[in-house]
Amino acid sequence: MNKEQLVKIRRELHQIPEPGFEEFKTQQYVKEKIAGMPQDFLTIEEWKTGLFVFVKGYEGHKTLGYRTDMDGLPIEEKTSYSFRSQHKGMMHACGHDLHMTIALGILKYFAHNQPKDNLLFLFQPAEEGPGGAKPMLASDAFQRFKPDEIYALHIAPEYPAGTIATKPGLLFANTSELFIDLKGKGGHAARPHTANDMVVAASHLVTQLQTIVSRNVDPLDSAVVTIGKISGGTKQNIIAETARLEGTIRTLSIDSMEKVKQRIRSLIGGIESGFDCEAFIDWGANYCQVYNNEELTQSFMDFSREQREVELVECSEAMTGEDFGYFLEDTPGVMFWLGADTPYGLHDARIEPSEAAIFTAVSHMIAFFSKNQ
């Protein structure tokens, strides 16, 4: 696939971001692109709103997996693009449009040039939540095609295009979503003594949650508790009967995740008794850490170091989450960051990743998967 075709695909995908497990147009688009490739070595199987594409190798002694995510985020786009999202309130703000384009670019090459080993391409829905990796891993199709190794990438705004950054072992954190509903008693704004205000209770809780990382987690470990959304009440002169906090927890160690959750339960117990209200916790989707296989990562890094068009960086672990961690629990493999050179971070409405990153990744992964041919 030439650069112009790759850019066209990325821009078309950018315009149709969809939520997790609702990637209907995206799946259709990807299917049409694959249908336009030679079919001789391909077996395609739909899985929910995702796809498995198996490429039969001419020797086929082992199977190498390559996974891309597919979903967008509920963000109103603020880029300068002429090809902005056509789905109001949704945006590819985490690079999944680039990730899918890269997967299609690699796949097209091997649809034309039969690989020695089998390849399995996984187009995975719902990475941003509620998590497509775990059920995809448990699916019959995955168990049938079962890769021996698995690879994936994620764009990294902070590195220049042409950079690949990774490390053996722990790369991304353990995560848990966090939803807390508070229920008190509504009333007239002028009569607070007859009501039980959940805006006040929620405000106290948000402040108390900030003490977990600073006071309860070992300073030499790392954790994050972020409340990304708070809602409650109905009108400025009505005391709120309910409030809801939505957030996420990140920890580098598995033990700290349990400890943070325990502290959240205790603080919520305190809010319930202190504010005479009821509280309900939902931990939402939990993702295990992304842990790169040491040996495969060393060999991927050695290979990358030798490629002149790539700048390899050995990075530190990050507090981002990725349900690709579930594939790595099952199958040895490697995840890496792909430099995409934009001043705006992941999940920012203004992010404009460099499309040059697509070309780097496509040629790098074609060379990597071809290295033993």
Ligand SMILES: CC(=O)N[C@@H](CCC[C@H](N)C(=O)O)C(=O)O
């Ligand atoms: C790479 C990236 O940004 N991943 C997401 C994963 C979301 C996990 C889950 N929905 C949560 O919010 O905990 C991230 O936010 O790190």
